[in-house]
Amino acid sequence: MSLSEIKKIIKGCLDGDRRDQELLYRRHASKLYAVCLQYSGNDEEARDILQEGFIKIFENLHNYKHEGSFEGWMRRITVNTALEKYRSRHNLYRVDDIDMIPEPDAEPDNDDYSGLDANDLLGIIRELPPKYRVVFNLYALEGYSHREISKMVNISEGTSKSNLSRARAILQRRVGSYTGLKKQASNG
Amino acid sequence: MDKGRTNIDLVFRNGLKDFEVLPPPGVWEGIAPVISRKPVPFIWLRVAAVAVVIVSSAFFLYRYTRELSDQNENRILALNVATPPVFYKNQVPGAPSFSEMRVEETREPSVIPVSYRDEETASVPVEKISVPEFIVMPVNNRFNFTRTELLPGSFLPENTIPDTKNFLVDQGNVISLTDYGPVKPPARWSVAAMASPTYYSSFNAAADNGASRLSSTEQAIVSYTGGVALSYKISRRFSVQSGLYYSSLGQEVEGINSFAGFQSFVYSKGDHNFEVLTSNGTIFINNKDVFLTTGGNDQRVITSYSKDVFDPEKASLNYLNNTIQQNFSYLELPVILRYKLIDKAIDVNMTGGLSYNMLVGNSVFTVVDGTKYSFGETKGLNSFMVSSSLGMGMEYSFSEKLSINLEPTFRYYLNPFSGTSSSAIHPYSFGIFSGLSYKF
Numbered sequence: 211m212s213l214s215e216i217k218k219i220i221k222g223c224l225d226g227d228r229r230d231q232e233l234l235y236r237r238h239a240s241k242l243y244a245v246c247l248q249y250s251g252n253d254e255e256a257r258d259i260l261q262e263g264f265i266k267i268f269e270n271l272h273n274y275k276h277e278g279s280f281e282g283w284m285r286r287i288t289v290n291t292a293l294e295k296y297r298s299r300h301n302l303y304r305v306d307d308i309d310m311i312p313e314p315d316a317e318p319d320n321d322d323y324s325g326l327d328a329n330d331l332l333g334i335i336r337e338l339p340p341k342y343r344v345v346f347n348l349y350a351l352e353g354y355s356h357r358e359i360s361k362m363v364n365i366s367e368g369t370s371k372s373n374l375s376r377a378r379a380i381l382q383r384r385v386g387s388y389t390g391l392k393k394q395a396s397n398g
Numbered sequence: 399m400d401k402g403r404t405n406i407d408l409v410f411r412n413g414l415k416d417f418e419v420l421p422p423p424g425v426w427e428g429i430a431p432v433i434s435r436k437p438v439p440f441i442w443l444r445v446a447a448v449a450v451v452i453v454s455s456a457f458f459l460y461r462y463t464r465e466l467s468d469q470n471e472n473r474i475l476a477l478n479v480a481t482p483p484v485f486y487k488n489q490v491p492g493a494p495s496f497s498e499m500r501v502e503e504t505r506e507p508s509v510i511p512v513s514y515r516d517e518e519t520a521s522v523p524v525e526k527i528s529v530p531e532f533i534v535m536p537v538n539n540r541f542n543f544t545r546t547e548l549l550p551g552s553f554l555p556e557n558t559i560p561d562t563k564n565f566l567v568d569q570g571n572v573i574s575l576t577d578y579g580p581v582k583p584p585a586r587w588s589v590a591a592m593a594s595p596t597y598y599s600s601f602n603a604a605a606d607n608g609a610s611r612l613s614s615t616e617q618a619i620v621s622y623t624g625g626v627a628l629s630y631k632i633s634r635r636f637s638v639q640s641g642l643y644y645s646s647l648g649q650e651v652e653g654i655n656s657f658a659g660f661q662s663f664v665y666s667k668g669d670h671n672f673e674v675l676t677s678n679g680t681i682f683i684n685n686k687d688v689f690l691t692t693g694g695n696d697q698r699v700i701t702s703y704s705k706d707v708f709d710p711e712k713a714s715l716n717y718l719n720n721t722i723q724q725n726f727s728y729l730e731l732p733v734i735l736r737y738k739l740i741d742k743a744i745d746v747n748m749t750g751g752l753s754y755n756m757l758v759g760n761s762v763f764t765v766v767d768g769t770k771y772s773f774g775e776t777k778g779l780n781s782f783m784v785s786s787s788l789g790m791g792m793e794y795s796f797s798e799k800l801s802i803n804l805e806p807t808f809r810y811y812l813n814p815f816s817g818t819s820s821s822a823i824h825p826y827s828f829g830i831f832s833g834l835s836y837k838f
Contacts, residue, residue, distance in 0.1 A: 231433060235426050240418035247419055258697070260421055261428045268433040298675065299700055328417040331410055350407035351414065382406050 216280050223271055235264060238281065242288045248335055248347055249292035259295055263288040289352060293362055296344050325389055334384045341365075342377035349374050586631045590641075590803060590835030593624035598647045600677070600825040612698065613677035617650045619723065623829055625730070635738040643730040645755070647827065651676055651722050653692055654699060656764055657715035658771070660689035663708065670774065673700040674762075678724060679816035681762050684774035689715055719764040724776055726815060727759030734787065745793040749805065755783040778816050785811045789831075799838065805831040 222230025242263060246256040266287050274283055335343060344363060348354045349370075354362070356370040363370070599618045625643030632638060654674060664671060664686060672683040672690045675698045683690060689710050690699050710717075734751035757780070762773045791805030811825045 226434075228430070228434070231430070232426060235429065239421045239425065241416070243421040244414070244417045244419045248414065253422070257422055257425060261425050264425075264429050265432050268429070298673075298680065326409070326413065328413050331413040332417070332419075335410065335414075346410075351411055378406050381410070385406065385409065 213276075217276065220271055220274065220280075223268060231268065234268075238284055239264070241281070242284060244332070245285060245288050246292060247332055248351065249289070249296070249344065251336060251340060251343075255295065259288065259292045262295075263291040266291060289348075293344070296340060297364065299340075326385065330388055331385075334381060334388065337384065338377055338380060342373050342380065345370055345373040346377035346381070585799065585837035588629050588631070588835045588837040590627045590629070590833050591625075592627055592643075592803065592805075592831045592833035594622065594807070594829035594831040596621045596623050596645065596647065596827045596829035598649070598825060598827045612675055615652045615698070616677060617652065619648050619650050621645070621647045621827075623730070623831070627732075627833075627835075629734075629736065629835075635741070637736045637738075639734040639736055639749070639751075640732060643732065643753075644727065644758075645730050646725060646727045646759070647825070648723055648725040649676075649678070651681075651698075651724065653720065654722050655691050655693070655720050656718040656722065656771075656773070657689040657691075657710040658687055658718055659713075659715040660710070661687040663713055664703070671701055671703055674698055674722070675700065676724060676776070677816075678726075678814075679776045679778045681722070681724065681776050682774045683762075685772060688718075688771075688773055718766050718771060722762055722764050722773060725759065725761045725763070726757065726776070726779065728755040728783065729758050730755045730785075732787070736791075743794070745795075747791040747793060747805075749787070749789040749791060749807070751787060753785045753787060753809070755785060755811075757781045757783070776816070780813055780815060783811055783813055783815070785809045791831075793835075799836055801835050801837070803831070803833055803835055807831055 219230045219234050223234055239260065243256065243260050246259040246263070247253075250256040250259060263284075267284050270287065274280065335346070338346065341363075345359055348359045348362065349356070356367045356374075359365075359370045360367045365373075597618060598621050600613065623643055623645035625641055627639055627641035627643075629637050629639035651674065660671075670682045670684050671686065672688070674681040674683070674690065689703070689708070690701070691705055691710065692699050730753050732751060732753040734749050734753075736747050736749045738745055738747050740746040760775045760779055762775055763770050764773065765771075787807055787809045789805045789807035791803055791807075793801050793803050795801040807829055809827045809829075811827075814824050
């Protein structure tokens with residue numbers, strides 16, 4: 211989408227033009243829904259994040275200054291909405307949801323991940339316990355530092371690092387398992 | 399190992415880059431009606447509240463300085479009465495000459511005490527008359543007068559020497575002031591006991607639509623405010639008021655089903671099992687005997703004991719109610735400026751100012767058949783709030799000291815009840831204060 215086209219749609223949205231509002235939604239919903247799925251454990255939660263995120267996008271559209279990527283701006287709002295949801299829920303997750311996850315025994319030998327598609331990767335991320343998933347997403351996919359994550363999620367930097375380490379270990383193991391299974395399936 | 403773990407980041411970053419998933423149908427239908435509503439622009443409400451306070455303060459201050467200025471102008475005629483005033487027919491050397499005094503133009507009569515030199519200083523004691531202790535002059539006309547004009551035979555009716563000390567001098571005519579009674583210093587202080595039923599509601603900040611949806615299931619309940627006010631009259635029209643009030647505000651949250659008897663089924667060690675999202679913050683249900691649930695897709699109740707984990711009906715829990723009530727209590731210290739617009743039998747006042755509110759009570763409960771069941775409290779409330787107020791009051795005096803007041807007052811809270819980012823709700827309230835005040 212060209213810059214002038216984005217400006218035109220944003221102006222239409224700010225003027226209350228329903229067609230422009232729907233156009234904005236249709237053009238970006240798929241990409242943002244993928245972000246919502248990365249941060250949520252179930253589809254219903256992802257749907258809520260998408261809906262609330264878009265409402266915030268429309269309500270804050272006048273704050274967008276056309277200085278950076280519009281898509282990046284929308285993504286940040288969506289991620290923040292997902293974090294709000296996480297913060298409102300995380301203290302009610304049961305302890306055994308998180309701490310009874312077994313540590314991986316060893317690093318997988320196989321580091322050929324070419325057989326995995328985006329759906330596989332998304333599925334693997336969503337299987338992570340919430341507090342590992344949120345730190346991995348913020349660090350590895352969004353590029354935030356541990357200091358920033360500690361403020362966003364209200365944990366210490368040490369906890370952020372520890373959670374990332376555990377998340378990586380779990381992902382490494384599961385990616386290895388997926389890859390092995392896929393290869394077996396293709397050979398068999 | 400590090401390389402492998404860095405790679406895993408890249409695997410996901412690259413693999414999910416530009417990844418798209420078609421959202422489920424119906425999401426847009428949930429967004430469209432919300433964004434079509436035009437919420438009240440919060441920033442303008444805040445600006446308006448601050449403007450009201452500034453303008454009313456400036457107006458009061460302006461009027462006050464004007465009144466002080468007027469009073470200072472009149473005081474050039476005021477001299478202390480040290481001894482019984484005496485008038486002499488002949489000129490007394492050194493006595494103040496009235497002709498040197500100029501009366502400034504004012505709109506209202508002024509009461510002016512007049513004094514003269516001691517009797518002993520008079521060189522030629524001659525015919526003596528009593529003189530006015532106070533001269534009330536309608537000074538809408540600029541005029542000069544001299545002492546000789548006050549002598550008998552000129553101002554006063556011929557051969558008449560009044561036996562009273564009180565006169566009115568009105569455009570050359572002298573009128574007895576006896577009927578006006580003695581002049582007393584005005585009562586400046588007053589104390590009042592005031593109470594008001596209060597209707598509370600809130601404006602929603604435009605940016606926070608989650609709170610907007612939550613507030614759609616919440617109903618204001620009539621609350622009350624009461625306390626003692628102390629005011630000091632600093633001029634005829636202008637007074638400042640403070641005091642201490644207790645105010646209780648609250649709202650009812652609908653659609654939350656509550657059950658009792660859950661304690662025998664739960665073994666968790668946490669301090670609470672349920673949270674309820676409201677526009678004024680998150681409720682923590684500390685009462686472990688309470689089970690909460692909502693119907694349909696309502697996700698205001700956050701818990702690990704969802705209906706698929708625990709069914710209160712199968713467990714035969716006792717149903718309590720489908721609403722819960724939030725209540726907040728504040729101790730309030732107002733600083734109010736009051737301006738008397740109409741000074742008649744029924745005075746009309748305009749009031750405006752700020753109040754400082756300290757949170758002293760925070761409870762969540764439900765009421766079933768008159769019995770109150772405590773559930774917990776709302777977390778994240780601001781312990782200190784500032785509200786602006788604007789009111790128009792009436793005051794009727796039964797006697798010189800006792801009066802009854804009626805003051806409809808609008809209040810706007812400058813900060814929200816909740817300090818959490820998800821609740822940018824700014825409350826306002828409307829109450830009709832009434833009470834008795836005593837002047838002293």
